[in-house]
Structures are given as structure tokens and as C-alpha cells.
Amino acid sequence: MANEHTLVIIGNGVAANVLGFYLRRDAATQTEPKIIQISHDAVYRPCSQLTTSHICLRNTRKSVSLLGDLLVDAFGEFCAFYERHAPAGVYACDHFHLWCRHSDRAAGLFRRYEGVTFSGDKIDSFADRFARQYEMAKNPAFVVDPGRYLSFLVHHSRYDSVINEAVVAVKKDTVRLVSGREVFFDRLFLCTGQFTHAFSETFQDPHHLNHSKPVAGTYLEFDLSDFRREELCDARRAFCLDVEEVNLVFRPEDQTVLLGATSRNDSDSYDHDAQILGMYDKVQTYLAGTLTLPPPDRARRVTGVRHKGHRRMPFWGEVAPQVYAIYGLYKNAFMTANLAAKELVRRL
Secondary structure, eight states: OOTTOEEEEEOOSHHHHHHHHHHHHHTTTSSOOEEEEEEOTTTSOOGGGSSOOEEEOTTOOTTSOHHHHHHHHHHHHHHHHHHHHOOTTEEEEEEEEEEOTTSTTHHHHHHHTTTSOOTTSOOOTTGGGGGGTSEEEEEEEEEEOHHHHHHHHHHHHOOSEEEEOOEEEEOSSEEEETTSOEEEOSEEEEOOGGGGGGGGGGOSOOHHHHTOEEEEEEEEEEEGGGSOGGGOOOTTSOEEEEETTEEEEEETTTTEEEEEOOOEETOOOOSOOTTHHHHHHHHHHHTTTTOOOOOGGGSEEEEEEEEEOGGGOOEEEEEETTEEEEEOBGGGHHHHHHHHHHHHHHHO
8 A cells, every 4th residue: 555545444243343454454564544534323333232143154165155155264364364363352162053854954963064073072161051962063163252352443443533423425635524524545445235226426327336235133131140050051052053044142241141133125124023033933943941031021132234245145345446446245244244344455
């Protein structure tokens, strides 16, 4: 990057703040650029704080699909980032996928996890209890506490200015705010999730963006103290289970257990999805006698709106001269944000 560049990031989710971290880190040996972050969370809610936020490849391998290749690279970049920086709010753990041998999805899951440990082996003192009744596969994973993680990223991004105001227009080299103020940029980064559609006129080719869509999802958040003490896992260790496509995630510092989430395609509604109760029933049935869920009315219902890219492919790159975008990260945002930031910074 040339000296004395003014870099403007619009957004305040994981993509925006991971990018801020990488921009600041990679500029550390040069004259540092001026980095300005613009967001207005009250109106344009980032989904990053409204998600179960765990990272796992689920045995995804290369040479099967373009998306699979990208996810393998993204997981590798996140692992390297974790080892190098030990970010707050990120907990390494194992991911356990459970399913019935006779379920409709069993054949596909056996193919997916070919060569990975199945039930019958001693897997983990906590997870082994489930393996008595169900098939099980294990993969390395991370559980993310988004509040702590985003605070870590913001601290290290050291933004020169943080502006809490809505954007009304993007011109050749300025961002116009609702107050009428104009913010100059040398390079602009749109990290705006489902709200990227508001900037479609900026894109020279909006085809991929026009075929992306919002996907609302609801999950339940329980306090660990509401679970039976004799059934508890190690309350100092994160865990994540996938119970026939329903996630159960434990965040150790918050002492919370998350269940879900649902998916409503083409929906940007923050109304809670009643289908989450069907997911609750499935997990309760599967884990009966092993882990007893608290009553659903003990849970807080949380709904966020993710952004699914065209054919599930995320996007990052230049969309107009000196204007870049990261969007469509969908369920893999906490994993792919690092690879997106790394590759964008390399291009500058």
C-alpha cells in the first residue's frame, strides 16, 4: 500500500473488523494508513452478534467443489491466525456430528465422514456418552464468542476514526453520510452483509450481488446453570455438537448453550421463527437420558439475518475502481472473513 492512504471500511461485523485487523497488521512496517470505520448498527444490524458462530469444516475436502476448496483454504488461514494471535473469544475444541444409522441422511453422512472416527471408539469423555446410541464423527473446530472476539479485533485495528452514521451515497472518492458530511477515501471497503444491496449502483457488475439473498435464522440461548449438574460437561471447555443438522454450542466464558439455528431463505425479518421449537424437540429426543435440555421457555430467542451469496459462494474483490466488497459469507463468515481480508490486502 502506498503511504498516507485513507482507507474507509463500511460495516461493523466480523468481515469489517477482521479486515481492519489485517489492514493494520500488514501496514505495520510502512507509514501506516489512516483507517476510518463507518457503521450504524441501530439501523443496519450486523449479524455477527446474532449467530451461533462456530467454525468447522465437517470433513470438507479439496477437489470436490469450488466452495469446498475455498472453505479448506479459509479454515487453514483461520487456524494460522489463531495460532499466531491467540484472539480473545475463540476456543479450540472438537466438533461432534451425531446421526441415526437409519435416518434419511445417514448414507450421505457416512460418505462425508469417510475415514473419520465413528462410534464404538473412545472419542471424548463428554461426547462418548452419545456414541453409545448414535453414529458419530469428530472434526477439529472453534467456538467463537463474538462479543469478545470483535472487541479484540477492534482493539488491534486501532481505527483512526469511528463514525456512527448511516451512508446515503458513494461517489468517486467520497462517502456521503446522512448528516451531509462527506468522507474522502483512497480505497473503500463494503463489509455490509445483506445491506450490500443498498450499494448495488456502485458495482460495475452486480450479477453476483443481485443473486444473493438474506436468510433469517433463530436460535435458543440457555444459561448453563439451567442444566442438570450431574450431566454437565467440563464448564471450562467449549464444545459443539451437530445433532442431525441441529447445532448445540457451548461458550465457556459466557456459560451459555446455544441451540439452532433455523433458516428462512429470502427473509430479512427479525421475527423469531417458530421452527426453532421443532429443532429443540429433535435434540431433546436424541439426547434423552444423556443430556437433558432445560424447558424452552428458559431460553432467550435470538434472530439474525445472514447473507447467502449466489450459489452459496461468498464474494470478495474489487467491484469498482478503488472500491472493494466482502459479502455473502453466510454461515461461514467467522471462518472465511480471514481469507477474504488476507487476499484483499495482498491486492492493494
